[in-house]
Amino acid sequence: MKTIREINEKIKKGDAVVVTAEEMIEIVEEMGPKGAAKEVDVVTTGTFGAMCSSGVFLNFGHSDPPIKMMRTYLNGVEAYSGLAAVDAYLGAAQPNSDDDIDINYGGAHVIEDLVAGKEVRLVAEGYTTDCYPRKRVSTTITLEDLNQAIMVNPRNSYQTYPAATNSREEKIYTYMGTLLPEYSNINYSGAGQLNPLQNDYNRERKTYNTIGIGTKIFLGGGIGYIIGEGTQHNPEKAFGTLMVKGDLKTMSTKFLRAGTMPNYGCTLYVGVGVPIPVLNEEVAKACAVRDEDIQVPILDFGVPRRDRPVVAKTNYKELRKGEVTIEIYDNELKRWVEKTVKTASVSSYKKSREVAEELKRWILNGDFTLSEPVAPLGRGSCKPMKAEAKLVRDILSRPPIVARPNISIEEAARILTEKNINHLPIVDEEGKLLGIVTSWDIARAVAQNIKSICEIMTRKVISSTLDEPIDVVARKMSRYDISGVPVVDSSGRVVGMVTAEDLSKLLGHRKF
Amino acid sequence: MKKRIYYWVHEEYRDKPIIAKVILETKVLINILVAKMKPQESFLILELSGSEEQIEKALNMLKKYGEYEDIPKTIEKNKERCIDCGACIVHCPVNAISREEDFTIVFNEKECIGCKNCVKICPLKAIEVCEI
Numbered sequence: 001m002k003t004i005r006e007i008n009e010k011i012k013k014g015d016a017v018v019v020t021a022e023e024m025i026e027i028v029e030e031m032g033p034k035g036a037a038k039e040v041d042v043v044t045t046g047t048f049g050a051m052c053s054s055g056v057f058l059n060f061g062h063s064d065p066p067i068k069m070m071r072t073y074l075n076g077v078e079a080y081s082g083l084a085a086v087d088a089y090l091g092a093a094q095p096n097s098d099d100d101i102d103i104n105y106g107g108a109h110v111i112e113d114l115v116a117g118k119e120v121r122l123v124a125e126g127y128t129t130d131c132y133p134r135k136r137v138s139t140t141i142t143l144e145d146l147n148q149a150i151m152v153n154p155r156n157s158y159q160t161y162p163a164a165t166n167s168r169e170e171k172i173y174t175y176m177g178t179l180l181p182e183y184s185n186i187n188y189s190g191a192g193q194l195n196p197l198q199n200d201y202n203r204e205r206k207t208y209n210t211i212g213i214g215t216k217i218f219l220g221g222g223i224g225y226i227i228g229e230g231t232q233h234n235p236e237k238a239f240g241t242l243m244v245k246g247d248l249k250t251m252s253t254k255f256l257r258a259g260t261m262p263n264y265g266c267t268l269y270v271g272v273g274v275p276i277p278v279l280n281e282e283v284a285k286a287c288a289v290r291d292e293d294i295q296v297p298i299l300d301f302g303v304p305r306r307d308r309p310v311v312a313k314t315n316y317k318e319l320r321k322g323e324v325t326i327e328i329y330d331n332e333l334k335r336w337v338e339k340t341v342k343t344a345s346v347s348s349y350k351k352s353r354e355v356a357e358e359l360k361r362w363i364l365n366g367d368f369t370l371s372e373p374v375a376p377l378g379r380g381s382c383k384p385m386k387a388e389a390k391l392v393r394d395i396l397s398r399p400p401i402v403a404r405p406n407i408s409i410e411e412a413a414r415i416l417t418e419k420n421i422n423h424l425p426i427v428d429e430e431g432k433l434l435g436i437v438t439s440w441d442i443a444r445a446v447a448q449n450i451k452s453i454c455e456i457m458t459r460k461v462i463s464s465t466l467d468e469p470i471d472v473v474a475r476k477m478s479r480y481d482i483s484g485v486p487v488v489d490s491s492g493r494v495v496g497m498v499t500a501e502d503l504s505k506l507l508g509h510r511k512f
Numbered sequence: 513m514k515k516r517i518y519y520w521v522h523e524e525y526r527d528k529p530i531i532a533k534v535i536l537e538t539k540v541l542i543n544i545l546v547a548k549m550k551p552q553e554s555f556l557i558l559e560l561s562g563s564e565e566q567i568e569k570a571l572n573m574l575k576k577y578g579e580y581e582d583i584p585k586t587i588e589k590n591k592e593r594c595i596d597c598g599a600c601i602v603h604c605p606v607n608a609i610s611r612e613e614d615f616t617i618v619f620n621e622k623e624c625i626g627c628k629n630c631v632k633i634c635p636l637k638a639i640e641v642c643e644i
């Protein structure tokens with residue numbers, strides 16, 4: 001019906017009709033897709049959220065004498081420089097090399113500081129060669145000093161994203177933000193009806209109507225391009241992603257911001273806006289997508305596995321209201337109960353709107369014309385990693401060594417020394433866990449002249465199950481600063497013990 | 513509403529149960545956040561909660577026995593840094609954070625009890641709580 005060239009002519013003349021994806025919903029409702037396609041030329045979309053898969057290629061220019069940079073730090077954050085002499089890639093999620101600063105100032109923060117025009121300390125080391133005799137360089141740079149600062153983000157602008165909640169009894173810190181215990185909040189992310197891929201998605205064909213390689217976009221307040229489908233692109237499941245590039249020198253901190261997800265990591269909040277040329281009815285129809293049309297699963301991040309259980313399904317409209325009612329299983333009442341849970345966004349709908357509005361303004365002013373994509377996005381792939389999960393059941397071989405609470409301290413001490421162990425789970429007549437006694441407890445009992453096991457055993461025991469991955473057990477031990485956990489089956493019976501020693505043999509000595 | 517004040521008790525009333533008296537007469541709830549009682553001076557930081565009227569009455573009473581000064585702000589959102597995501601809302605125990613129609617996140621200083629929950633979770637480090 002219309003071509004991009006015709007739309008561009010209109011833009012140049014100042015005649016183009018440009019609306020945001022939010023405004024398009026009403027227009028399609030009123031006029032139908034056919035009428036809307038005739039009326040509207042461009043729909044602007046926008047999203048603004050944490051996009052960890054972002055970063056910048058930097059070229060520093062050559063120093064004199066020249067150096068081949070191998071280890072490169074910007075304000076203490078390492079940039080990958082296994083490239084040509086003075087090229088590096090600074091990833092947004094890279095923490096600071098100073099452990100005390102760590103995720104509080106990482107790659108994303110350096111990127112934001114560069115965009116803000118601030119001076120950044122560059123320290124680099126290399127190995128010397130005949131052509132690159134210099135070993136070390138230390139100087140300050142600004143964005144202006146760099147030859148190039150090209151943002152290349154392998155995965156931005158997820159079409160939708162599952163929401164997160166937490167079934168555990170403890171607060172957890174995730175890339176979806178802080179999740180309170182026992183399903184006390186639901187965090188979600190995404191611009192929904194304003195999202196670029198959502199508005200271009202052809203629900204019948206499971207492809208994108210107009211977006212392709214070479215589509216010119218709004219990126220971080222500057223002009224960018226889509227250079228392909230993003231990593232983990234999965235159009236089949238309506239989980240598309242974009243790989244984008246843009247010139248950092250044109251961007252602004254209004255649409256590019258560094259953040260730190262508490263106890264998780266640093267990340268870059270990126271504003272991405274894509275103009276959609278309304279070429280025909282089909283395109284117009286897709287642009288009418290509403291928050292309520294986009295289903296969002298709520299996953300339990302309390303389960304530290306790749307495939308997290310789906311707690312409920314909702315949509316962006318419900319999520320944006322501020323509360324969602326879900327059904328959860330109450331272990332005490334032994335039945336399903338309804339719970340109204342508060343929702344919180346970790347991306348910004350307000351900023352997403354600002355992105356779409358800003359792009360609209362650019363086009364209306366004639367400053368931004370549309371590009372013809374050179375090829376459609378690829379089909380993508382999003383399959384799991386081929387890596388075996390080692391579970392507790394795989395490493396548990398010995399029969400459990402347990403004791404009843406009525407044994408004496410001396411007996412307990414004998415068991416520990418004879419079996420050469422440090423932890424003794426105390427069980428009832430059915431073998432169910434009551435508590436735990438360690439060699440330390442025995443020493444204390446002797447020192448303080450305590451006679452009964454019940455007085456010295458720890459009753460609130462951190463335990464594990466047969467199906468728990470050993471990495472999860474390792475995290476538990478380091479989190480609670482303990483050296484062993486009893487393993488219980490589904491009925492609470494002790495089936496074995498996993499100790500820090502067992503794990504360090506398997507996982508090596510590392511920071512968990 | 514809630515109001516936080518610095519309060520210096522006049523020397524002659526230092527050993528009188530002024531706070532208890534104000535609570536009894538005005539039914540205002542008073543939380544003593546800081547108290548420094550020395551022979552030469554007694555200084556308090558108080559948080560009053562109640563209706564506007566009650567608080568005014570309480571302040572008038574307090575004025576009789578000492579001097580007070582408003583604590584200007586307990587919490588401040590750095591408008592430049594905040595991206596209005598709303599991640600902080602659910603972490604506030606007293607519902608002092610809310611979202612407006614246009615998705616702007618606003619802080620109600622009067623309700624804030626300065627617990628800093630929101631400060632800790634804000635990814636943008638956009639919230640500043642004044643120390644007392």
Ligand code: SF4
Nearest residue numbers: 594595597598600634
């Ligand atoms: S979490 Fe921080 S950035 Fe987000 S709305 Fe609250 S104050 Fe603003």
Ligand code: SF4
Nearest residue numbers: 604624625627628630
């Ligand atoms: S400091 Fe505490 S009470 Fe005040 S706004 Fe933040 S979370 Fe609410």
